[in-house]
Amino acid sequence: MAVCYIGCDGALAHRIQSDPTFKTQEVIEVHFPITASEYRIDFLIVGPSITKLTHLAATISDWAIPPVALFILPEDRYAVESEQLLHHPRVGRSIFLSEDTEVDISSGFATIQAFYQKRESLALDHSVSGNYNINNISPRWLFQTLMEHLDEYIYFKDADSRFLAVSRYLTENCGKAEPCEVIGKTDFDLFDSGHAQEAFKDERDIATGKLKELYKEESVERGGKTIWVSSRKLPLRTRSNYLAGSFGLSRDITDEKELHKKLEENHERMQAELLLARNLQSTLMRQNVPTFQTTDGQTQLELTTKYIPSFHLSGDFYSVIKTENGGASVLVADVMGHGVRAAMVTAMIQIAVQQLQPYAEQPEEFMNRLNDMIHRTMQPIGQTIFATAVYCYFDLEKKELSYVQAGARHGVYVPTDKSESAAIFPNESMRPALGLIPSTEYSVTSQSLKAGDEIILYTDGVIEAALGEEEYSEDRLIAFLAEHRRDNLHDMLDSLIESVQTFTNRTDLDDDVCLIGMRIR
Numbered sequence: 001m002a003v004c005y006i007g008c009d010g011a012l013a014h015r016i017q018s019d020p021t022f023k024t025q026e027v028i029e030v031h032f033p034i035t036a037s038e039y040r041i042d043f044l045i046v047g048p049s050i051t052k053l054t055h056l057a058a059t060i061s062d063w064a065i066p067p068v069a070l071f072i073l074p075e076d077r078y079a080v081e082s083e084q085l086l087h088h089p090r091v092g093r094s095i096f097l098s099e100d101t102e103v104d105i106s107s108g109f110a111t112i113q114a115f116y117q118k119r120e121s122l123a124l125d126h127s128v129s130g131n132y133n134i135n136n137i138s139p140r141w142l143f144q145t146l147m148e149h150l151d152e153y154i155y156f157k158d159a160d161s162r163f164l165a166v167s168r169y170l171t172e173n174c175g176k177a178e179p180c181e182v183i184g185k186t187d188f189d190l191f192d193s194g195h196a197q198e199a200f201k202d203e204r205d206i207a208t209g210k211l212k213e214l215y216k217e218e219s220v221e222r223g224g225k226t227i228w229v230s231s232r233k234l235p236l237r238t239r240s241n242y243l244a245g246s247f248g249l250s251r252d253i254t255d256e257k258e259l260h261k262k263l264e265e266n267h268e269r270m271q272a273e274l275l276l277a278r279n280l281q282s283t284l285m286r287q288n289v290p291t292f293q294t295t296d297g298q299t300q301l302e303l304t305t306k307y308i309p310s311f312h313l314s315g316d317f318y319s320v321i322k323t324e325n326g327g328a329s330v331l332v333a334d335v336m337g338h339g340v341r342a343a344m345v346t347a348m349i350q351i352a353v354q355q356l357q358p359y360a361e362q363p364e365e366f367m368n369r370l371n372d373m374i375h376r377t378m379q380p381i382g383q384t385i386f387a388t389a390v391y392c393y394f395d396l397e398k399k400e401l402s403y404v405q406a407g408a409r410h411g412v413y414v415p416t417d418k419s420e421s422a423a424i425f426p427n428e429s430m431r432p433a434l435g436l437i438p439s440t441e442y443s444v445t446s447q448s449l450k451a452g453d454e455i456i457l458y459t460d461g462v463i464e465a466a467l468g469e470e471e472y473s474e475d476r477l478i479a480f481l482a483e484h485r486r487d488n489l490h491d492m493l494d495s496l497i498e499s500v501q502t503f504t505n506r507t508d509l510d511d512d513v514c515l516i517g518m519r520i521r
Helices: 010-018 053-061 075-087 102-121 139-149 168-173 193-207 254-285 339-355 363-381 473-483 489-504
Strands: 002-006 026-029 043-046 068-073 095-099 153-158 163-166 214-222 225-237 243-252 299-308 316-322 328-335 387-395 400-406 411-414 445-448 454-458 513-520
Touching: 002 010, 010 026, 043 053, 043 102, 053 068, 053 075, 053 095, 068 075, 068 102, 075 095, 095 102, 139 168, 153 168, 153 193, 153 225, 163 168, 193 214, 193 225, 193 243, 225 254, 299 316, 299 489, 316 339, 316 513, 328 339, 328 454, 328 513, 339 363, 363 387, 363 400, 387 454, 411 473, 454 473, 473 489, 489 513
Parallel strands: 002 026, 002 043, 043 068, 068 095
Antiparallel strands: 153 163, 153 243, 214 225, 225 243, 299 513, 316 328, 328 387, 387 400, 400 445, 411 454, 454 513
């Protein structure tokens, strides 16, 4: 329990500190501002040197738990100031007055002590004062500060939607100078009739208990200009829990709406451009796959492709070229990432493939040069961009496959003889991904083929398709291809995609998919 005093000279301070009335309490001198000070003030003694007593008395009367206060008034001011303090509507019952005489001061000390003890003995419920602040803060002051300075449309309305209190921000945005010019008016006096009618209906529903709360975004016409506001409204209840009206906060979101509109327009334009780019990329990817036949028209290599981008633009690329000697050169590449950046790299690879056709029958030289071209082009950008790939050259006369792997395995050998196992291309000849390390020397692996043998090239979108943490995997891919060997190649690739979709329980895939099926005839 603290006895605090302010505006007291040395003699009066000593008088307070030594008075037997307060012998069990801590006596502390305080200074302005008292509101929100670090002390819990149970007693406040205000000395005769303090002016503007009505303001001080009204302030402490508004505190969540007002102290018991004794205002000591000079004899020459007592008659006038006591009348003002005793009858002012903002001054509470815990304010007591005393003349600046020895007898009156002693009597005043006894009076406030008795009042405090009586109040404590009643065990009053202080929660009705509100529990959102400490004792020596006025909820009225906090409310006024919020209403005066916060840039929000804050309002309280009665059951007929007449304004009871409004923020200064709302006042000024309605073209008024002071909040008192808005009090008692309705939205019909300030805004367009459409908005006013809608607001009135909403607030009647709240004030009559039909709605517990309301949140909406709406446009308002004001001064020939359309603004957008986001509003939340709630029922206004008295302390005795009677519905008295509604209150709410509305925020001007016009700038956000305009920005959102611009973003949507930009998004639509970008979507259109991406769709155009996707169509172009798909057209370029759906190149006319050459046929591989003998001079008498017999098919030497059966070949089919499947290409499914997961996003607008793909980072997967494939190329099938018939060499001067009638062989088949096939490249499958998977660029890191997705979207525009990956698509730009695939476009660069496509250009490079055309330039490197003279080396199409030399797999290691083809990949050496392709790696250097990608690295040289991407190095000035200062970003690490790479592509995993497999390059295959089929000598159809000798029925021999030569291939080079860069960064990842992308091929499966499926022998026509079902007694032999299907297998992923081995890792022994694996070299770094394209574009990572300049002057990399790639090595070639060769394998003899028989009529009916199949080579399936794929990108990671197949084996890394996942259900939760579990991926489709190389093992499932090998098992599927082994089971479906000798099937129609086009149908087999379609069935493979269906198998992946069934495994993931999704029709869309997270990564691009590129598949090339080849069978020796």
